[in-house]
Amino acid sequence: xxxxxxxxxxxxxxxxxxxxxxxxxxxxxxxxxxxxxxxxxxxxxxxxxxxxxxxxxxxxxxxxxxxxxxxxxxxxxxxxxxxxxxxxxxxxxxxxxxxxxxxxxxxxxxxxxxxxxxxxxxxxxxxxxxxxxxxxxxxxxxxxxxxxxxxxxxxxxxxxxxxxxxxxxxxxxxxxxxxxxxxxxxxxxxxxxxxxxxxxxxxxxxxxxxxxxxxxxxxxxxxxxxxxxxxxxxxxxxxxxxxxxxxxxxxxxxxxxxxxxxxxxxxxxxxxxxxxxxxxxxxxxxxxxxxxxxxxxxxxxxxxxxxxxxxxxxxxxxxxxxxxxxxxxxxxxxxxxxxxxxxxxxxxxxxxxxxxxxxxxxxxxxxxxxxxxxxxxxxxxxxxxxxxxxxxxxxxxxxxxxxxxxxxxxxxxxxxxxxxxxxxxxxxxxxxxxxxxxxxxxxxxxxxxxxxxxxxxxxxxxxxxxxxxxxxxxxxxxxxxxxxxxxxxx
Numbered sequence: 001x002x003x004x005x006x007x008x009x010x011x012x013x014x015x016x017x018x019x020x021x022x023x024x025x026x027x028x029x030x031x032x033x034x035x036x037x038x039x040x041x042x043x044x045x046x047x048x049x050x051x052x053x054x055x056x057x058x059x060x061x062x063x064x065x066x067x068x069x070x071x072x073x074x075x076x077x078x079x080x081x082x083x084x085x086x087x088x089x090x091x092x093x094x095x096x097x098x099x100x101x102x103x104x105x106x107x108x109x110x111x112x113x114x115x116x117x118x119x120x121x122x123x124x125x126x127x128x129x130x131x132x133x134x135x136x137x138x139x140x141x142x143x144x145x146x147x148x149x150x151x152x153x154x155x156x157x158x159x160x161x162x163x164x165x166x167x168x169x170x171x172x173x174x175x176x177x178x179x180x181x182x183x184x185x186x187x188x189x190x191x192x193x194x195x196x197x198x199x200x201x202x203x204x205x206x207x208x209x210x211x212x213x214x215x216x217x218x219x220x221x222x223x224x225x226x227x228x229x230x231x232x233x234x235x236x237x238x239x240x241x242x243x244x245x246x247x248x249x250x251x252x253x254x255x256x257x258x259x260x261x262x263x264x265x266x267x268x269x270x271x272x273x274x275x276x277x278x279x280x281x282x283x284x285x286x287x288x289x290x291x292x293x294x295x296x297x298x299x300x301x302x303x304x305x306x307x308x309x310x311x312x313x314x315x316x317x318x319x320x321x322x323x324x325x326x327x328x329x330x331x332x333x334x335x336x337x338x339x340x341x342x343x344x345x346x347x348x349x350x351x352x353x354x355x356x357x358x359x360x361x362x363x364x365x366x367x368x369x370x371x372x373x374x375x376x377x378x379x380x381x382x383x384x385x386x387x388x389x390x391x392x393x394x395x396x397x398x399x400x401x402x403x404x405x406x407x408x409x410x411x412x413x414x415x416x417x418x419x420x421x422x423x424x425x426x427x428x429x430x431x432x433x434x435x436x437x438x439x440x441x442x443x444x445x446x447x448x449x450x451x452x453x454x455x456x457x458x459x460x461x462x463x464x465x466x467x468x469x470x471x472x473x474x475x476x477x478x479x480x481x482x483x484x485x486x487x488x489x490x
Contacts, residue, residue, distance in 0.1 A: 002485050004433055007474040009166055011142070011156065012442055015116040018067075019152075019175045019265050020078045022085070023110040041108075045089060048104055056100050063106050074174065079105030114152050114175065114265055118145035118444055120466035123282045123388055123453030125293060127157065128314050135159040136457040139261060139315060140168075140464060141280045141295070142472060143452075151276030152177075153266040153297070155315065164460035164476040171262040178253035178266065178318065185215040186247065190364070194250075197324040197365070200242045204228060204235055208243065218247055245271075246322065249308075254317045261315060269320075272306055273299035279331065280310065281452045283389035287338040294363065296323075296333040296346075307333045309363065325366040327358055332385040334453075335363070337392060340422065347390065347399065353383040355401070355415075357423055372423050373415060379405040379432055380413065387412055388453030391461075392419070395483045396426050400463070402450055403432065409447040411435045412465060416486045427490030433482070434465060434475060445469035 025040045051059075067075060082105035090096075096104075119142045127137040137159050144154040154175065158168040192209050195201050211224045225243065229235055248270055255264045268274055278298040285294050295310040307328055311319040323333075327350060336345040343359040348369055350356055355373035358366050375381045380403025387400035397417040402410055411432035418424035436447045451465040460476045467473055 002433065002477060002481050005164075005476050007164075007166055007476060009168065009474050011119050011122075011140075011168070011472040013115055013117055013119055013145075013470065015113050016173050017113070017115055017171070017175060018111045018173065019114040019146075019177060019267065020075075021110050021112050021177060021267070022082060023108050041086075042089060044107060045086070045104065048100070048107060049090075049094065051100075051103075053097060053100070056097070056103050060099050060103050060106070063103075067111070071172070071174065076102055078109060078176065079103075081105065082108045112146060112267075114146040114267070115142075115144035115154060116146050117149065118143070118470050119154070119472055120145070120469050121279045121450055121452050122464040122466065122472050123280060123295070123451070124455045124462065124464050125282045125284050125453070126455065128293075132159050135161050136455075138455065139282075140472075141282050141452070143277075143279055143466075144265065145276075149276070150268065151278045151300070152268065153277050153280050153310075155261045155264055157261045160455075160457045160460075160462055162458045164458065164462065166462065166474055169260075169262065172260070175263045175265045176255065176259060178255045178264065180269065181252040181254055181317075182219070183217055184252035184319075185217055186221070186250065188212055188214050188216065191246070191250075193365070194246060194322060194324050195243065198242060198246065200239050200246070202236060202239055204232055205239050205243060207232065221247055249322050250320065252317065252319050257316065264315070266310075266318065268299075270299075272301050272304070273308070275302040276300045278305075279452050281334045281386075281388050282310075283335050283337050283453070285335065285337055294335050296335060298331050305331055307331070321364055323364055323366065325360075327356075327366040327369045334386045334389045336390050336397070336422070340420075345422065347386045349383075349385045355384055355386055355399075370423060372417075373401070373425060373428070375403070376428070377403065377413075377430055379403050379409070379411050379435075381405060382408070384413075387451045390417065390422070391454065391456060393456070393479065393483060395487070397422050398461075398479075398483070398486075400433070400451060400454055401428075407447060409436060410450055412449055412451060412463070414482060414486055416483065416490075427486040427488070429482075429486055430489050433477065434463070437467060440468040440470070442470040443468045 079102040083101040121143040123141045127139050140156040142154050144152050207228045208224045280295040280297040282295040293312050299306045299308045309321045332349040334347045344363045346358045348356045354371045356369040357372050358369045375384045382404040384403050387402050390397035390399045399415045401413045412434040413429050413432050415428040416426040434449050436449050454463040461479045463475045
């Protein structure tokens with residue numbers, strides 16, 4: 001018997017934590033798609049400018065008192081940042097007080113309760129910087145669901161001791177989303193390859209690409225499109241818009257350096273993720289001198305679920321990238337932590353019911369997949385999928401799985417794959433490691449346990465997992481016990 005220890009530590013939804021977001025009058029469009037110079041915006045600015053200075057101070061004090069979030073300076077810095085984004089719309093001859101600038105920023109900001117509904121589907125990785133003796137510092141990613149059922153990616157920090165004890169660091173009541181980096185550069189050959197995958201290469205787009213340098217910015221792309229448009233007799237509006245959409249869907253963001261991990265939230269910025277960024281599966285990728293974190297996630301626009309990729313080295317600056325190729329569809333893609341025989345490897349679930357494996361020379365392109373694991377046991381007969389990236393052990397690749405049985409009941413199981421040939425299944429558990437509790441204290445979707453990644457430290461496998469698509473808890477199991485049990489089931 002495998003002894004699974006449930007750790008008495010829960011991360012529950014909170015309506016106390018706020019994300020301070022830009023507010024755009026009369027639109028719900030993401031901030032990098034909207035030009036804030038509408039007539040209503042200008043009229044509001046005019047009304048704020050007409051206020052007496054005493055009225056400005058009174059209103060600002062009311063806001064500060066109501067929204068005091070542990071850090072007044074942070075709150076005012078957010079307001080100042082929003083003001084700076086609007087300053088070009090104001091008369092250049094007006095010498096505005098600091099308070100009036102803050103008030104303008106406040107009118108164009110809003111509070112969003114980003115984790116008031118759910119904190120679920122966690123993944124866990126070793127933190128980039130380690131400063132604890134005999135402890136592993138980790139970063140936990142979570143699917144945070146808030147108002148309007150919009151999913152974003154939030155984070156927690158903590159440490160694991162040698163005996164498998166987990167300590168989470170305290171969190172503040174406020175969080176922030178990152179700034180879009182306007183100088184983000186695109187690689188011409190990679191961008192052109194993605195255009196081809198999308199069926200957007202024609203005479204017009206080829207001419208645009210030919211006029212660009214090997215690396216270019218969004219601004220340079222727009223200039224090139226405008227230039228070629230003026231000299232071209234036939235322009236496809238579909239291709240033109242497709243080029244801009246592709247560029248907008250591949251972007252880079254950065255958090256202020258003074259923010260802690262728990263104060264950072266990656267919020268949807270593009271139309272294809274407007275209804276959420278779901279189920280990020282983070283993995284520390286190390287291979288041939290390359291060391292970075294990747295995460296596959298599901299972008300959802302309310303209709304179509306599309307896998308995408310996140311890249312980061314420090315969890316402060318993130319690249320968001322589109323994935324391309326005929327195998328980029330459905331949910332549940334998870335990268336291996338290193339290359340296998342010189343190729344990137346990925347677990348996936350294109351069929352919706354089986355675990356597939358894919359290989360590629362580039363992490364952005366996936367062309368073929370092969371089924372390696374099918375539902376077998378009663379608790380997984382409806383479907384089986386991965387629960388995060390494979391973990392390398394001396395005995396093989398350990399893969400936690402989710403199995404769906406009767407009444408759409410989700411359980412967590414485990415499979416062991418061959419190290420050199422992960423298409424070969426060494427063994428799989430006949431019974432689940434973790435099953436849904438009979439009664440959950442917090443319940444959103446019944447009969448579900450789920451994880452997007454686990455980690456080994458010392459003699460333990462640490463498994464953060466969601467309960468009822470609502471809260472996150474933790475379990476630990478001795479790694480030797482689970483490996484021995486799997487091999488006995490081979």
